Amino acid sequence: MTAPADTSERKPSNLLLRVISAAVMAPVAIGVAYLGGWVFAVFWVLAALAVLWEWIGLVAGRDHRLMLVSCGGAIVAAAVLAWTDHPVAAVLLIVLGALAASIFVPRTQRLWIVAGIGYAGSMMLAPIVLRGEDWTGFAAIVLLFAVVWTTDVLAYFTGRAIGGPKLMPSVSPKKTWSGAVGGTIGAIVASWAVATMFGGLNIAAIAAVAFVLSIVSQAGDLLESQVKRHFNAKDASQLIPGHGGVMDRLDGFWAAVIVAVAIGLWRGGFDEPARGLLIW
Structure with a gap:
């Protein structure tokens, strides 16, 4: 920090x-x-969602609620998988979420949005995996x-x-x-x-x-x-x-x-x- x-x-x-x-x-x-446990997982999910919101705001502006909801949903689902001891599946879900989001954004923003989902997703996933x-x-x-x-x-x-x-x-x-x-x-x-x-x-x-x-x-x-x-x-x-x-x-x-x-x-x-x- x-x-x-x-x-x-x-x-x-x-x-x-x-x-x-x-x-x-x-x-x-x-x-x-x-x-x-679940308290720690929820804490880092909220942190990751805040990071995702900030990143999308920097890259595409604050009016992309559908993108935020879809990408955020992938992060939440990945957190559930990580918390239930399926970290590899969680990583794959974050990757799929990033690829899906890239379809709906302009080409000039595509790599930035994909990077943002990876950034926020790893912000959630890494502490959960390490904490156990x-x-x-x-x-x-x-x-x-x-x-x-x-x-x-x-x-x-x-x-x-x-x-x-x-x-x-x-x-x-x-x-x-x-x-x-x-x-x-x-x-x-x-x-x-x-x-x-x-x-x-x-x-x-x-x-x-x-x-x-x-x-x-x-x-x-x-x-x-x-x-x-x-x-x-x-x-x-x-x-x-x-x-x-x-x-x-x-x-x-x-x-x-x-x-x-x-x-x-x-x-x-x-x-x-x-x-x-x-x-x-």
């Missing part, structure tokens, strides 16, 4: 809104992850939150305090290399705290995973900044006070959870993706 590209220009009052919103959202996200129904899944989600949130916060404040060369000025003019390094170091420290809290984890391996996920989360932030720049938008929407849209909050988490699930599936398969991510 990474900061928008122009955070260093935020006014103090807007920064206060960001802090208040984060203070509300963080406990809710952790509490939902702790509960797991056991305690290891909760630990994996907590690790992701710790890495992404710490990267976000420390990148912001380190960049403001130190400054220096820009990370990618053509995409996000205010981000710096010092902020990127500070955020990554903070994520590694946060991963050590999570590994210590849950116990039984290889701290060096978890730190290496955190290093990778921190870099990936920052890449996700830059990718979303590029999308918004392409469509001349400052924020994906104004759903979250002080933060912009749901996409603006979940861009880094989306990228990190995709890579985390890939690592987990590679090492643990669909039966134990969280153990594949955490146990080395």
